[in-house]
Amino acid sequence: MSRRIIFIAGTTAELIxxxxxxxxxxxxxxRYGYWSTAQHSDGVAETLADLSIEQPELLLVDEAHARGVVSVRxxxxxxxxxGRSVAKNRRLIKSELHQGIVLVHGDTFTTVIGSLIGRIFGAQVGHxxxxxxxxxxxxxxxxxxxxxIVGRLAHLHFAPTSREVANLAKVxxxxxxxxxxxGANTVVDSLREVRDSLRPTAFDLPARYGLVTLHRFELVRDRDAYRDVLYALKEFSRQFPLVILIGKSERERLHEYDLENVFDDHFRRIDKSSYRTFQSILMGASLVVTDSGGLQAECAALGIPCAIHRTHSEQDQGIGQNxxxxxxxxxxLNxxxxxxxxFRRPPCLDQFQPSKIIVDEIDSAWNA
Structure with a gap:
């Protein structure tokens, strides 16, 4: 069997x-393949369709665990x-990965798992x-x-900017x-691919509004911190309407913390939608408040004013600018x-093409 390129992913952010x-x-x-760990299940089917990605060739979990991970427990x-799935499919995995390339993305549990699988079965690992x-x-x-961990496992490190290159100086x-x-995060390529085909959303949104997404474990599992930011945003929404996107895990926390009454006509709650619908909402937003690193990179490329509500950020794209x-x-935050x-800045979406650089390097590594 010829050597292959295999993507191992499990979350919607990785797919994007x-x-x-x-x-x-x-x-x-x-030729390439896509294997899934099903770390996320909510919205995955819609994301695959929006991004023209076929269903995974191999599901690395059993059916009972294919519903996604929404809590640490x-x-x-x-x-x-x-582990059971990899053991069961070890012959197939070995034949597919031997002297091939495994590509993983970001910083999830799936990133580590994919890197380990690549290493164990004799593939080069690209991060x-x-x-x-x-x-x-x-x-x-x-x-x-x-x-x-992945920094010690990968053979090819695709770093977005010179800052990340410096962080990898030792490896x-x-x-x-x-x-x-x-030169940039690959999310700019995804944004560019969908930009010209976006349609108005089915939501009746105000002419001007702010977008909010807050989903990271370290925030939503902290009752006081989560409550404080939601009430600060509720107060601001009296001046300027806000739309917040809520997923399954956030719905559970809102119910647990008795915070469902925070939302009203000014601070509007919308269930998480497909990637294209989300991009329509994002590109129509006047400002963004988020704890997402991916959305930070998107806002940096689009020039949209953005507050990253976190103690630390792993990247500096857009910081000190928009x-x-x-x-x-x-x-x-207030x-x-x-x-x-x-904070608004001109967009720079068309300045970079990171995916072409990644594939150029894969071709080079393949032929070395």
Whole structure:
């Protein structure tokens, strides 16, 4: 069997950021496969359709664990299921991966699992969005630990900017390891691919509004911190309408914390939607408040004023320009909300093509 390129992914964010790499490979006539850990299930089918990605060739979990991971307590059973699946399919996995390339993305549990599978079965491991660090082992947890583990497992590190290249200076000295600067996050390619085909959403949104997404474990599992930011945003929504996107895990926390009454006509709650619908909402937004690193990169490319409500960020894209890191401080967030219009910058979406750089390097590694 010929050597193959296999993407191992499990979350919607990973799919969004590997999709343009898949598309670039397809344009060049290169074979690749996609295997899923089903770390997320909510919205995955819609995301696959929106991004023109086929269903995974191999599901690395059993049916009982294919419903996604929405809480920390589900992780051990999910990991055990992956272990059983890998053992069951070891002959197929070995034949597919021997001397091939495994591509993983970001900082999830799936990123670590995919890297380990690649290593164990004799493939080169390429890490997309490599080298991001907050410098704090426990913030965000477990993402920062995941990044450091994958930093020791990958052979090809695709770092978005020179900052991430510098973070990988030590691993770059190891034999057989290469660090490549792609110039930007691959999310800019995904944005560019959908930009010209977006349609108005089915939601009756105000002419001007702000977009909110808050979903990270370290925030939503902290009752006081989650409540404080929601009430600060509710207060601001009296001046400027806000739309918040809510997923399954956030719905559970809102119910548990008795915070469902925070929302009203000014601070409107919408269930998480497909990728294209989300991009329509994002590109129509006047400002963004989020704890998402992916959305930070998108806003940096689009020039939209954005507050990152986290104590630390693993990247500096947009910070000091149209993006403000709040340090998870409510006073800092409120200050941003009072002067958000001063943060707007011109978009730079068309300046970078990171997926082409990644595929160029894969071709080079393949032929070495």
């Amino acid at each position: 950021k590997i999709a343009p790499v898949m598309h670039e490979l397809k344009r060049r006539g290169r 589900q992780v051990p059973g999910w990991l055990l299921s992956i 997309i969005e490599a080298g991001m660090r907050t410098g704090n082992m426990w913030s965000p947890f477990p993402e920062e630990i995941n990044r450091r 770059a000295t190891h034999k057989g390891v290469k660090v490549i600067c792609t 993006v403000l890191l709040t340090g998870q401080n409510i006073d800092t 200050a941003f909300l009072q002067e958000w219009e001063t």
